Amino acid sequence: MAEAAGTSRGLRVYKIVVLGDGGVGKSAVTLQFVSHSFLDYHDPTIEDSYQQQAVIDGEPALLDILDTAGQVEFTAMREQYMRCGEGFMLCYSVTDRRSFRAAGEYKRLLAQARPTERLPLVLVGNKLDLAPRFRQVTTEEGKSLATQLGCPFFETSAALRHFVDDAFHGLVREIRRLERQRQVTIFHF
Numbered sequence: 235m236a237e238a239a240g241t242s243r244g245l246r247v248y249k250i251v252v253l254g255d256g257g258v259g260k261s262a263v264t265l266q267f268v269s270h271s272f273l274d275y276h277d278p279t280i281e282d283s284y285q286q287q288a289v290i291d292g293e294p295a296l297l298d299i300l301d302t303a304g305q306v307e308f309t310a311m312r313e314q315y316m317r318c319g320e321g322f323m324l325c326y327s328v329t330d331r332r333s334f335r336a337a338g339e340y341k342r343l344l345a346q347a348r349p350t351e352r353l354p355l356v357l358v359g360n361k362l363d364l365a366p367r368f369r370q371v372t373t374e375e376g377k378s379l380a381t382q383l384g385c386p387f388f389e390t391s392a393a394l395r396h397f398v399d400d401a402f403h404g405l406v407r408e409i410r411r412l413e414r415q416r417q418v419t420i421f422h423f
Contacts, residue, residue, distance in 0.1 A: 324383075
């Protein structure tokens with residue numbers, strides 16, 4: 235198992251960091267995954283941590299999820315998040331083009347914080363429920379950015395709980411996939 239891999243009560247712990255601009259629904263997606271609830275209003279997050287057990291591809295896991303601040307005034311905390319995370323969920327709102335551009339910027343910041351590592355990522359376009367009337371970012375644009383970033387892509391609706399579990403499970407799959415690749419590389423030397 236990789237050095238960063240922890241265990242709790244015999245479960246493999248996955249340290250997941252949810253990144254994105256303020257207002258894209260990071261907390262809503264996280265709360266929907268953890269507690270199956272949606273709040274219409276949520277105070278801006280400074281930092282919240284959650285744990286959720288899941289069975290992904292028949293293998294139990296404990297997801298240790300850090301829901302980060304998207305507000306500019308908390309940017310100093312970002313580098314710490316980026317250093318401690320094992321997998322990263324880059325979120326934007328499909329109703330906000332600026333947040334979509336920022337998702338690419340978060341990837342650049344991750345690369346700066348950890349330049350020698352290939353980091354597990356998923357790209358998440360949230361607020362799919364608002365897309366029919368307010369969409370500013372197409373599904374194709376999201377898929378294209380995910381291809382550039384080399385990661386899976388999900389469009390979610392925290393309000394309707396659409397594809398939320400898929401996004402978190404997809405990130406755990408990415409962590410596992412990259413761990414297996416590293417192990418194969420280690421054993422070939």
